[in-house]
Amino acid sequence: MFKHAVIKRVLLGVLAMSLAACHVVDLDENGKPIIPMSAADAGLLKNMTPEKISDKLWPLINKEAHEKAIELSTIGKNENLISFVRFQGKVSRFDQTSLKTSLVVNSGGRDIKLQIGKIIKGNSIRDSASLISFDQFKNQIQFAQLSKALNKKAINQIEQPDATWVGKTVTVLAALTIKANKITHAVPIEIKEGAM
Template sequence: MYKSFVSKVCQLNLCQLNTRLLKTILLSVVFASLTACHVVDLDENGKPIIPMSAADAALFKNMTPEAITEKIWPSVKQDARDKAVELSTVVENAKLVSFVRFQGVVLKLDESKLKKSLIVESSGYQIALQVGSIIKGNSIRDAMSFLSFDQFKNQIQFARLSKALNKQSIRQITQPDASWVGETVDVLAAVTITSNKVTHAVPLEIKKEGL
């Protein structure tokens, strides 16, 4: 009788121990799975932006600039949104290439040259946003945080990538017209700033206030 009682008690304790152990294991698995999760950024079409791997970057040497641009464009837009600084915070005499945000008033649409531009006044600057078929400078390429020259075959490929990025940016913005003059616009752009002057400004997003 005594042995039978002890055996039942031991079995009960063992069962309780196993139950507690099982709960501990399950909780550990759940916690590990939760900590392994992370929020994935979405592009403007709601599709997940997958970070570029080292293997992807190594493939650039054998891709055309246009193919590279198509592949990385969602990441370019997200990089611009994440890294953009407010133009009003840029210190005097700063020298930088950066993504910037600003709101300003359209002074004019300059179509007198092949290099069509929208002139916007903001934070004491007059910014000529390049919106035509000819875009100067490397502002988008050089403002990006996830590309470097080492990932490319040579200087020619790197230069052509800059042109492909510029063209892609202009293709996907709303093209301004004369009706924009006097309107307030919100802008996300890649710019080069030297000696208190904004140059080589390329818009990635441009929107009239209220739209």
């Protein structure tokens, strides 16, 4: 009897240790596993095109944006920051001029001009993502081209607003660049009609 109890405890211990070694992997929006980037993967980035890098990193960036976005209302008046930000507001204007299209959302007394057209200025998404650093890239050109690829990826995945959105309440997740209390660049990662 004592022998069975010892064997049972040993087996339970082995089972507990094997379960402790398991790692639950998050899934992206398509149900595919999101695997964190290894040092070897980071080294491979130098040999990839910006579009391929964008494809590889997007699930991780999207996950970080959803999990670590700060509320716009918590940002101080004199802060400088580049971050993923969540807010709700009313669409006050839809501007469409050739390749530059924007949706202006008023939230908490701020007018946020979301860039939603074919031309997106700035590095807000790239610089908001904690997993991207300049050291991972071949040169400054590749690093800059990654911004363009990430901006394009973001715009291609959102629901495209139009003039009918003016006056409606929207919930937004975006990468913002704020300098001297002015939002200089805002790139949406998600825009939904309605309140949170």
